[in-house]
Amino acid sequence: MVLLKRLDYGFNGYQVPPTPRAARSARRRCEFRRKDYVQKMCAFDLLATVAGKLLLEGRCSPKSVDTSSDKEQTEVVESSDRKGKNVENKPLEEKSFEQDSCERNFLFTEIVSQAPNSNFHAHKLARGQNDACSRPASVITSESSEKFGSAEPMFNNDCKLRLGIFPHPVDVESSICRSEGETKKQIKIETPNNRNLAINNLADTCNVGRSDTWDRKPSTLVSSPDCQKFPFCRDQILCGSFPVKQDGVKLVTKDDDENYSGCTKPSTTNKAFRPPPHVGDCRTRKLLPSKYWKPTPNSKDKDPYDPHAERRNYLNRNNSYKRKRSQRDYPFKKRKFFDCSSVSNSDEGISSDGISSVPEYGYGGGALGSGPSLTTVPMAPTSLRGERASFQSRNSHVKLKIKSFRVPELFIEVPESATIGSLKRTVMEAVTAILGGGLHVGVLLQGKKIRDDNKTLLQTGISHDNKKLDSLGFTLEPTPTQSPLCLEDCSFELPCDTPQPLARYPPMPNVGQISHPHCNLDTQSNPRGTNLCNFFESDRDSALFPPNMSLEKTTTDSKALVSVRPMKAEALAMVPMRKSKQSESAQRRIRRPFTVSEVEALVQAVEKLGTGRWRDVKLRAFDNAKHRTYVDLKDKWKTLVHTARISPQQRRGEPVPQELLDRVLTAHAFWSQQQVKQQLKSQSETCLLL
DNA sequence: TTTAGGG
């Protein structure tokens, strides 16, 4: 349950608020509940059944693959911050970042291209990433992406903040070359200090040696500001995309957020709670960023327990509310139309996921149905073609091009006053937290997880002649080991010689989309649960891109091209994943426990407005917390009342100060009574009329 | 769209 725990508390720190729209879907995807788990498992059982059928239909076992002709390809990586400014130590506010336009997802793109050998150990990678901690992360401001922005309409102005991981400027070249030995590759790496560092002589085979290399020099991490390089589909965006090549990883954060300026001044006050009456305003005003306070025209507001005054006030404001209401965009209700599945939307003919197959004959970017950028794919040099040719003649091999891996979603929140350096560290921590925990590879076929590791590709339906198979996807996920929900083996290895390279997939389809608490920065000054920013932050989930916009980009992502050696299967031309209709079903929003600060704000609002006016409460105290709907607030109040009534021993979760609970009971009693009075009143009136 | 409640 460790994982769950982390989830539960992952939101207490600073986080980058996402855009409202995607919020909902993201939350749903992230939801990690036992209940869901059970449901999922049912689905898996179903899959197992299907798989069984496939097994029966299975034909001869795959033949061995001749890799002799396989040569690694050269990949040129776009230099990252060519135009990026080195703004290491300036506060974020001084940058041109626009919080609401930050890209929030992380894209890990591989640098190196062809990794013929699938003998890749995920845990090695993970370790390597740990090492990456020492590596500098780079931040590129919006300017740096200008040139790309124009070419990439999808990002429009949303490409403001990008994070990248760079290898240490120092010994990138040497270490790599040394460890890799001779090579046929050339990699251009741009580091903050060292641009366009060309690396030659990379080993053209990645075997154990490569793994070792990872240990030492985990990866040549290069970041590219070019959005086109990372055309992610909505899914990728939602989940975080992780185009990975064995040789390198690129990290890019995308964030599409809303303002969270409220976090600029993390409040440290949290303890001093005062009695209900009148305290509210003064105190709150102090604690809360002014922008979140809607000055109430009526001074009557001052008296929370004057229902009449409040009523009048309420009525007076009713009109303006209506106007606001129409303007307001509540994310909820949209959920059903939101496709959260990472493997979705391929139906539209768009490569939605990180993977796409390489056409069996004559590799051509266009064959993938991808966008224009595909042509720029650095892959497919002559060696590759040769390889393909050999495959065709000798065996039936499945050729896959993994554009990207889905990666667990990261939530990062930092105060505006944070320095770029701290931002980098934060991102680094977040990334390493995930990677360091070990990675698990999941295989998706037509949007469904393939659990049986022992099936051959053929049996699974992954073969070139299987027309039904049009989608195959891979995901990187945090090691579910710690989670009780984790099923059997969670091997990190991706056996290359095993006929059944299919890795087990964690029970939860979207396990990877958890938020990682480690992302929190600046915890020293902002003890967990005490920052008031939490409920003012805009919806993190909103960081997810609107479904529509991301779809087109996907096609362009040719960078993460990797030649995966499909052990013993037939060469196969695959098509981008197709989303299964089932997956489109709504997903639960991620759980976001209320912080003490939020509770306090809620209590205050209810004290003033009373129960039964949740929309007003929302507007008043949570107007900027897009992820808190009035229903949420109502529910929270309900649970608060319940919590206040039970013994402290029975309470769970983050403890709510007794003082607050007392206020809850008081307010609840007051307003309940008020309600009763109102009813009696109306009743008597009715009687009089009669 | 909001409320109010059950799940």
Next chain:
DNA sequence: CCCTAAA
């Protein structure tokens, strides 16, 4: 948190 009947 979700889902929904009602308003």
